[in-house]
Amino acid sequence: MTEDLPRCDIDDSEGDDRVVVAVKRYMRLLEENQAPSMDEYLSQHADIAAELQPSLEGLAMVHRVGPAKPTMMVAPDAEFTAQPIGDFQIIGELGRGGMGVVYEAVQLSLGRTVALKVLPFASGLDDVRLKRFLNEAHAAAALHHTNIVPVYAVGSDRGLHYYAMQRIDGQTLGDLITSLSLNRVSNGPREPLSLNRVPNGPRASKTTEARPTRSDLSPSTVAIGLDESTQFNTSGDRLRFFQSMVRMIVQAAQALDYAHSYGIVHRDIKPGNLLLDSAGKLWVTDFGLAQVQDVASPLTRTGDPIGTLKYMSPEQAAGNRTMLDHRTDIYSLGVTLYELLTLKPVICGQGYREMLNEVAEQEPESPRSIEPSLPIELDTIIRKSIAKLPTERYATAAAMADDLQSWLDDKPIKAKPPTAWERLAKWRRRNSGLVLVAGGLLFVSTLALSATTVMVWREQRATREALDRETQQREMAEQNFSQARSAVDSFSNLAESELAYRGDLQDLRRSFLETSLEFYRDFLDVQSDDPAVLSELATTSARVEQMVEELRVLDNIAPLMQLSDPAVQTELSIDHEAARLIEAAIDKFQSQRHSMANQNPGGLSSENPEMTLMLQEFDSFISNQLSPQQLKRLRQIARQRRLPLTFKTSEVVAAMGLSREQRLDINRIIEETRPGRNDIRRNQMGRSKEGPRGPQRFDFGAGPPPRDRFGGSDEPPPDRFGRAEGPPRPGSGGGPPRDSWRSAVTQNTVQQILEILTPEQRTKWDALVGEPFDR
Amino acid sequence: MMEPTRSETNDHRTSALIAAAQNGDPDALGELLNHYRKYVVFLARTGLHHHMQGKADPSDLAQEVCLAAHGNIADFRGDSAEEFAGWLRGILSNVLAMNVRKYLGTQKRDPRLEQNFNASLASASEFLQSEIAADITSPSQHFARNEAFLELAAALEALPENYRQVIVLRHVDGMTFADVAKAMGKTVNSVEKLWVRGLAKLKTAMGEMA
Numbered sequence: 001m002t003e004d005l006p007r008c009d010i011d012d013s014e015g016d017d018r019v020v021v022a023v024k025r026y027m028r029l030l031e032e033n034q035a036p037s038m039d040e041y042l043s044q045h046a047d048i049a050a051e052l053q054p055s056l057e058g059l060a061m062v063h064r065v066g067p068a069k070p071t072m073m074v075a076p077d078a079e080f081t082a083q084p085i086g087d088f089q090i091i092g093e094l095g096r097g098g099m100g101v102v103y104e105a106v107q108l109s110l111g112r113t114v115a116l117k118v119l120p121f122a123s124g125l126d127d128v129r130l131k132r133f134l135n136e137a138h139a140a141a142a143l144h145h146t147n148i149v150p151v152y153a154v155g156s157d158r159g160l161h162y163y164a165m166q167r168i169d170g171q172t173l174g175d176l177i178t179s180l181s182l183n184r185v186s187n188g189p190r191e192p193l194s195l196n197r198v199p200n201g202p203r204a205s206k207t208t209e210a211r212p213t214r215s216d217l218s219p220s221t222v223a224i225g226l227d228e229s230t231q232f233n234t235s236g237d238r239l240r241f242f243q244s245m246v247r248m249i250v251q252a253a254q255a256l257d258y259a260h261s262y263g264i265v266h267r268d269i270k271p272g273n274l275l276l277d278s279a280g281k282l283w284v285t286d287f288g289l290a291q292v293q294d295v296a297s298p299l300t301r302t303g304d305p306i307g308t309l310k311y312m313s314p315e316q317a318a319g320n321r322t323m324l325d326h327r328t329d330i331y332s333l334g335v336t337l338y339e340l341l342t343l344k345p346v347i348c349g350q351g352y353r354e355m356l357n358e359v360a361e362q363e364p365e366s367p368r369s370i371e372p373s374l375p376i377e378l379d380t381i382i383r384k385s386i387a388k389l390p391t392e393r394y395a396t397a398a399a400m401a402d403d404l405q406s407w408l409d410d411k412p413i414k415a416k417p418p419t420a421w422e423r424l425a426k427w428r429r430r431n432s433g434l435v436l437v438a439g440g441l442l443f444v445s446t447l448a449l450s451a452t453t454v455m456v457w458r459e460q461r462a463t464r465e466a467l468d469r470e471t472q473q474r475e476m477a478e479q480n481f482s483q484a485r486s487a488v489d490s491f492s493n494l495a496e497s498e499l500a501y502r503g504d505l506q507d508l509r510r511s512f513l514e515t516s517l518e519f520y521r522d523f524l525d526v527q528s529d530d531p532a533v534l535s536e537l538a539t540t541s542a543r544v545e546q547m548v549e550e551l552r553v554l555d556n557i558a559p560l561m562q563l564s565d566p567a568v569q570t571e572l573s574i575d576h577e578a579a580r581l582i583e584a585a586i587d588k589f590q591s592q593r594h595s596m597a598n599q600n601p602g603g604l605s606s607e608n609p610e611m612t613l614m615l616q617e618f619d620s621f622i623s624n625q626l627s628p629q630q631l632k633r634l635r636q637i638a639r640q641r642r643l644p645l646t647f648k649t650s651e652v653v654a655a656m657g658l659s660r661e662q663r664l665d666i667n668r669i670i671e672e673t674r675p676g677r678n679d680i681r682r683n684q685m686g687r688s689k690e691g692p693r694g695p696q697r698f699d700f701g702a703g704p705p706p707r708d709r710f711g712g713s714d715e716p717p718p719d720r721f722g723r724a725e726g727p728p729r730p731g732s733g734g735g736p737p738r739d740s741w742r743s744a745v746t747q748n749t750v751q752q753i754l755e756i757l758t759p760e761q762r763t764k765w766d767a768l769v770g771e772p773f774d775r
Numbered sequence: 776m777m778e779p780t781r782s783e784t785n786d787h788r789t790s791a792l793i794a795a796a797q798n799g800d801p802d803a804l805g806e807l808l809n810h811y812r813k814y815v816v817f818l819a820r821t822g823l824h825h826h827m828q829g830k831a832d833p834s835d836l837a838q839e840v841c842l843a844a845h846g847n848i849a850d851f852r853g854d855s856a857e858e859f860a861g862w863l864r865g866i867l868s869n870v871l872a873m874n875v876r877k878y879l880g881t882q883k884r885d886p887r888l889e890q891n892f893n894a895s896l897a898s899a900s901e902f903l904q905s906e907i908a909a910d911i912t913s914p915s916q917h918f919a920r921n922e923a924f925l926e927l928a929a930a931l932e933a934l935p936e937n938y939r940q941v942i943v944l945r946h947v948d949g950m951t952f953a954d955v956a957k958a959m960g961k962t963v964n965s966v967e968k969l970w971v972r973g974l975a976k977l978k979t980a981m982g983e984m985a
Binding site: 058062 | 902927930942946967968970971972973974975976977978979981
């Protein structure tokens with residue numbers, strides 16, 4: 001159609017513009033009934049009279065008398081206006097959009113004015129879709145929220161579907177964005193606002209700020225507290241602008257969250273559906289209408305699909321109805337906020353196809369790269385809400401509202417820069433095989449918190465220039481820090497209180513403690529200017545360090561405990577006198593430890609340096625009694641007796657250089673070949689007998705107390721492995737499972753593990769365990 | 776021949792043709808329909824622009840209207856040019872509704888659809904028959920005084936599509952230039968230029984017919 005334009009007529013002289021202006025003016029005069037005669041008017045424009053005359057004559061033929069008739073606009077729908085639709089009498093037209101025509105109407109029974117949305121005729125709605133629309137609209141009508149435009153009625157009359165809602169006087173955020181962009185784009189005298197100026201006008205360069213005059217400000221920009229701040233003279237002005245925009249979106253997010261809690265997803269959130277009333281309050285409108293828009297055929301769809309596509313979530317644009325949930329609204333709201341703050345749409349492709357591609361695949365520019373003065377928190381919030389994957393967005397609109405509110409209140413936000421999240425997610429996936437899932441999750445959250453805290457702190461120290469933001473960031477970092485610290489604290493506490501009783505998890509416990517220790521050291525590095533915190537941190541750090549050290553010593557002396565076994569003494573050719581001394585030393589050591597632990601029943605705060613000292617003394621005494629060969633053999637025996645858990649000790653892992661995959665495989669093999677669940681029962685039994693936090697805290701891997709060993713004649717057949725790792729069971733016979741090496745089950749497990757080792761690792765392993773000790 | 780005389784003759788001629796057509800004279804009806812053809816085409820185009828956006832050819836629709844008129848002339852009860860125009864308009868609105876139904880693939884008759892077309896066509900026709908148009912247009916040798924609207928319709932139909940579209944959107948539908956620009960996918964500036972030239976061409980087209 002448009003190609004039919006006679007080309008010769010395009011692009012004429014500027015005289016053309018003057019003719020246009022003159023004809024337009026004459027038309028206005030005609031409308032106001034003040035037009036002079038055509039001859040008189042022509043004589044006023046003598047220089048262009050020749051061009052002007054035919055156009056004026058043409059105008060006289062087509063121009064109707066009287067004021068511009070609103071009825072002409074409504075005329076095609078004249079039959080609606082004559083008769084009431086349901087309870088509503090149409091009195092005027094408010095606008096036309098993708099959703100049909102919006103009329104101003106009077107609700108006859110109540111005498112109130114409403115906005116009446118009449119769906120596009122017929123709409124191509126089949127019965128199923130119509131029913132779905134009515135269901136949704138009815139549900140939406142049940143929503144009562146201070147930021148949702150109330151729906152008064154939904155119905156049909158004379159085959160015509162309508163939707164009556166409260167009339168809001170104000171503008172849409174779409175209008176606001178348009179006028180804000182115009183303010184930034186043009187300095188010159190204002191002309192009547194036309195949509196074409198927005199895309200066509202030259203974009204203001206970022207350095208020259210537009211300075212609109214007071215008269216440029218629309219009433220509602222004043223209402224939302226922008227006033228002259230649209231000039232953005234100072235960073236404070238800018239901040240106030242961001243704040244007022246964010247406040248509006250917070251209201252929208254709260255409204256959405258409310259609707260979501262009723263299972264209602266809007267699905268068409270866009271600036272055009274967010275109304276700003278004259279008091280500056282935000283209203284979400286058109287709930288339940290997306291249904292109709294989705295199905296409207298190209299013929300009847302009067303809205304522009306491209307305009308809607310700009311705000312559609314990737315899953316929605318992909319037409320994936322089943323995947324669509326409330327997070328599509330979070331995306332659309334995020335995109336709206338993006339555009340409000342940067343005055344640039346996220347999706348700005350030209351064609352439908354191009355835009356579709358952009359929605360689905362292209363990572364949008366970060367808002368901050370477009371608007372450098374945008375606070376980093378807002379950048380983070382927006383990017384989180386417009387993530388391509390729904391799972392990476394805010395889980396709820398409330399969470400988004402909270403984060404935005406936190407920013408308004410100068411509080412730390414919950415969203416983290418995406419890279420940290422990605423890393424975290426990957427870490428969690430990798431470590432899903434951890435024995436203690438709970439412990440693992442805690443570990444993850446600790447890592448994430450600590451990592452970001454350290455990052456924030458480093459960044460903060462690096463960027464001193466933004467002084468006013470500094471304070472805020474500092475508070476944020478401090479809060480993050482204390483969160484991170486309490487996470488690390490509870491993490492190491494948990495490692496102590498829970499893991500300390502699990503003989504088979506000592507290596508896990510140790511790596512947990514070692515990790516917390518690293519974090520404490522990191523904290524010490526960055527938190528270097530607050531003496532109180534510093535000393536507290538140093539104490540905690542030292543405590544954890546000591547625990548780790550004790551675990552190391554315990555690891556070290558564990559094999560020594562095997563010396564109380566006569567079979568081992570024989571194997572090592574220890575003479576009778578030496579054996580007596582060693583047994584006495586072990587005996588003394590055990591009783592000392594018991595009494596010491598009883599005095600200080602557990603807890604990180606009651607660690608005892610004496611204990612460490614004693615452990616070290618014991619270690620050196622025993623070591624002096626034995627030759628290097630004897631010690632080596634002793635350790636080999638200890639490793640054999642711990643099988644198959646030997647493979648999980650940090651000593652063996654390090655010595656053989658086991659890869660992560662191998663370690664996971666080993667865990668799996670041990671778990672799969674484990675005979676029954678007796679371990680759990682035994683551990684529970686052990687704990688209940690000993691009470692919580694008992695003397696056995698330091699018994700792991702240390703073998704059973706020698707005195708109990710000989711009472712173990714009624715011990716069940718040693719068909720389970722790992723027993724040596726359990727807490728001692730006084731009186732129930734916790735003798736060292738000498739024959740675990742020979743146990744068929746254990747051998748099977750060990751055989752399977754050996755198969756996944758490299759030849760090199762097997763050689764190392766043979767050296768670590770030596771000859772089978774089967775006495 | 777003096778103009779009034781010719782005009783009176785034409786008035787009489789139209790009435791005579793209507794009477795003859797009602798009495799079953801197919802040639803009289805043919806001549807009459809020829810007179811009204813541009814008018815029907817213009818209305819069809821306007822109606823389509825509201826609802827079908829160029830999915831059907833207005834001339835084809837006008838052809839359908841003429842065929843239907845031939846088949847149903849017995850139903851026509853009026854005797855003036857305006858009444859005949861109204862009758863054709865009614866047929867056109869049925870034809871349009873039928874075509875839209877066909878396009879949408881729905882079988883159900885929707886009375887609202889026809890009402891809608893009725894109203895939209897009435898508005899367009901009212902535009903053609905508005906006072907000023909009647910005053911300005913001097914009846915030519917082809918048209919009776921009360922048939923000046925037929926002349927305007929013919930002149931509008933003679934315009935290039937772009938010109939006609941601007942004038943219809945602006946003056947029949949009462950849209951603002953901004954809305955016209957949006958509807959036509961052009962800038963306001965170029966739409967206004969089209970408009971001014973269109974008006975001039977319209978005047979010329981009228982003159983040529985006279």
